[in-house]
Amino acid sequence: MKNFFLYFKKFISISRYNKPHGILLLFYPCIWGLSISNKNILEVYHLCIIFFLGSCGMRALGCIWNDLNDKNFDILVKRTKNRLIAAEKVSNYEIIIFSIINLVFGVIPLFFISKFSIILCFCVLPLIISYPFMKRITWWPQLWLGLNFNWGLLVGYYSVSDIKLNITIILFYTGSIFWTIAYDTIYGFQDIEDDIKIGVKSTSIKFRKSPKIFLIFNYFICYVFWITSLSTLMPHTLILFFLSVMFITLVFNILKMSLADPLSCERSFKNNSLFGFFTTILLVSFNIFK
Numbered sequence: 001m002k003n004f005f006l007y008f009k010k011f012i013s014i015s016r017y018n019k020p021h022g023i024l025l026l027f028y029p030c031i032w033g034l035s036i037s038n039k040n041i042l043e044v045y046h047l048c049i050i051f052f053l054g055s056c057g058m059r060a061l062g063c064i065w066n067d068l069n070d071k072n073f074d075i076l077v078k079r080t081k082n083r084l085i086a087a088e089k090v091s092n093y094e095i096i097i098f099s100i101i102n103l104v105f106g107v108i109p110l111f112f113i114s115k116f117s118i119i120l121c122f123c124v125l126p127l128i129i130s131y132p133f134m135k136r137i138t139w140w141p142q143l144w145l146g147l148n149f150n151w152g153l154l155v156g157y158y159s160v161s162d163i164k165l166n167i168t169i170i171l172f173y174t175g176s177i178f179w180t181i182a183y184d185t186i187y188g189f190q191d192i193e194d195d196i197k198i199g200v201k202s203t204s205i206k207f208r209k210s211p212k213i214f215l216i217f218n219y220f221i222c223y224v225f226w227i228t229s230l231s232t233l234m235p236h237t238l239i240l241f242f243l244s245v246m247f248i249t250l251v252f253n254i255l256k257m258s259l260a261d262p263l264s265c266e267r268s269f270k271n272n273s274l275f276g277f278f279t280t281i282l283l284v285s286f287n288i289f290k
Contacts, residue, residue, distance in 0.1 A: 011098050014067070014084050015060035021273040022063070025183070026149055027055035028276040029176060033156025035283035036169055036233060042288060044160055050112045051156060057105025062128060062148075064099055069132035077194040079262070113159040120158060124151045139206040142184040146177035168233045175225025182218040183272035185211070190262040215254050223247045239286050243279075250275055 012018050030051035034041050041048070067074065067085040074086035084090040090098075110118050127148050134141035150173055157169045181203060188195070188204030189211070196205060207214040227240060253271050258264040 007094070010084060010090055010094060011101070014064055014090060014095070014098055015102055016063045017056070017060065021270055023052075023055050023059045024273050025180075025276060026059045026152060027052050028280050029150045029173075030055065030152035030156040031280050032172065032176075032283055033153040033158075033169065034160060035280075035287040036153075036172060036229075037157050037161045039160040040288065041284055047109075047112060047156070047159060050109050051152065053105050054107075054109040055152070057102045057108070058128075060102040061099060061106055062131075064095065064102070065128070066132045068095070073198055073200060076198050077191050079191055079194075109155075113155065116163045117155045117159045120151070120155050124148065127151070135200040135202060137201075139201045140203060141201065142181045142188070142203045143177065145184050146180035149180050150176040168229050171225050171229035171232075175222040175229065178218045178222040178225070179272075182215050182222070183269055185215060185218075186257075186259075186265055186272070187269045189259045189265045211259055212254050216251055219247055219250050219254070239282060242282055246275060246278055246282075 016022060031041075031048060034044060034047060034051075064085075067083055070080075071083075071086045074080035074083050080086060085095070110121060113121075124147075127144065131141070131144050131148060134144045138144075153169060153173045153176060157166070185203045185207070188202045192202075192204050192208065195202060203214070204211070223243070226243060230239060230243070250272070253268055257268040
């Protein structure tokens with residue numbers, strides 16, 4: 001029994017289940033895609049559960065993959081040096097077992113979604129696999145993460161919609177990428193001093209001389225894309241009002257945060273998760289009552 005709890009603790013740690021914000025940031029776009037479709041989300045509520053399980057598994061697999069490729073970097077960063085793979089506190093056998101368990105959760109949605117959505121799931125694999133290497137070759141790994149983390153918008157939407165190009169979902173997906181760039185840039189400021197010494201690249205480092213302007217710019221672009229997208233689908237001044245208030249709150253969050261304080265950056269990052277939650281509530285509500 002003691003060994004079981006030891007393995008379980010390792011599984012939770014290496015999969016980051018003790019830090020659920022990443023799961024939620026991957027999960028919310030799936031629900032947004034369902035909400036933007038013409039399908040009443042109450043009729044496909046089971047997909048919400050399925051996508052949550054899939055988000056848990058895929059985010060955990062992503063963390064393990066990143067840790068394997070970044071272990072030589074992580075050991076040099078104060079915040080990440082005690083991660084199991086970097087600190088060599090987990091065996092290769094355990095990594096394989098933990099990965100298989102997470103893979104089981106990750107592939108669950110494939111049994112419940114349309115064939116086209118399954119194709120979309122496989123199309124994103126090159127983006128996922130290549131993500132850990134982006135910080136080595138470009139200042140824009142956050143853009144790559146945005147493409148990855150919001151892919152669920154497309155998968156969710158086309159799980160219940162016809163296979164045709166839809167400008168509404170494309171605009172919303174594009175806007176969401178800018179949102180991800182913003183919150184992951186904030187996240188990157190937690191380790192910026194160590195990252196500069198190591199030599200990895202990020203938008204946090206590239207725009208460190210005028211970070212708040214860059215962050216607010218990304219939020220504004222996201223806002224424009226979202227408002228344009230939803231105005232074609234839900235022409236309600238109420239949803240536009242709520243979205244405007246939420247984005248203003250994000251801007252105030254940026255203005256008052258201290259990018260030199262890792263704890264302040266962490267709080268601001270988590271506020272983006274809260275923003276995603278309220279966006280989900282807003283879109284689901286208008287889907288049900290439209």
